[in-house]
Amino acid sequence: NVEDSQLDGIKVGNKYKIGFSELSGKDIKMKVIAINQNDNGYATVIFESNEMSNDIASLRISDIKIRAEEYTGYGISINAVRTLKEEKDGVETSTVGVYVKLGSVIRFRKIDIVYSDDNIILAYSKPGESGYIERYDEVITEGTDLYDGKIVA
Numbered sequence: 001n002v003e004d005s006q007l008d009g010i011k012v013g014n015k016y017k018i019g020f021s022e023l024s025g026k027d028i029k030m031k032v033i034a035i036n037q038n039d040n041g042y043a044t045v046i047f048e049s050n051e052m053s054n055d056i057a058s059l060r061i062s063d064i065k066i067r068a069e070e071y072t073g074y075g076i077s078i079n080a081v082r083t084l085k086e087e088k089d090g091v092e093t094s095t096v097g098v099y100v101k102l103g104s105v106i107r108f109r110k111i112d113i114v115y116s117d118d119n120i121i122l123a124y125s126k127p128g129e130s131g132y133i134e135r136y137d138e139v140i141t142e143g144t145d146l147y148d149g150k151i152v153a
Contacts, residue, residue, distance in 0.1 A: 001042045002066070009068050010035070010045065017067040018047060023055055027067060071115040073122035074133055080141040081121060084108055084148075098123075099146045100137040108148040109133040 002010070010016070012035055017027040030047035037043050045066075076098060084095045097110040110132050111123035125132040133139075140146065 001038070002045050004037075004041050004043055007035070007043055007045075010066065016047075017070070018049075019065040019067060020056075020059060021063040021065075022059060026055075028056070071122050073114050073124045074111075074135075075120050076111070076123050076133075076139055077141045078116065078119055078121055080139050081111070081113075082108075082146070098133060098137075099140040099143075099148075100133065101140055101152065102137075104152055106140065106146055106148065106150040106152060109137060 010032060012032050015029055015031045018030045019027050028049055028051050030049040032045060033048050034046040035043050036046070080098045082097060082099060084097060086093050086095070095108075095110055096113065097108050099106050100109050111121075111125070112132075113121050114124045115122040123133055125134060
């Protein structure tokens, strides 16, 4: 059973990854074959799958997580995200990014945000484009008076 408010985007015929609380770390791809609306603010969602194992067969009642969307990117604390405002030829632009420590120098790295919640963002980096965050960059999560090129100890 799923609360009606959580059904947004779940449709009959679509496939989703389902995570069972008793099968830690193993998601199973399943297809929605029916959604039955109830009068109590819930709907019963019926899934099917061709995947079977002894672990799955032993489940009778289980809490599940429906993974409707999946994102990949660099997980960054929401506190690290900064907006850099620049003026060029009389036009002001804003760039979203983070400050990183490279040796003893602080650099600003651009990010494209693909997902965020109250604690983290997932940032996408455009491969081959300079100025974007890279793997293993040491992101600065707090501090004041940060700027590109600042020397730190």
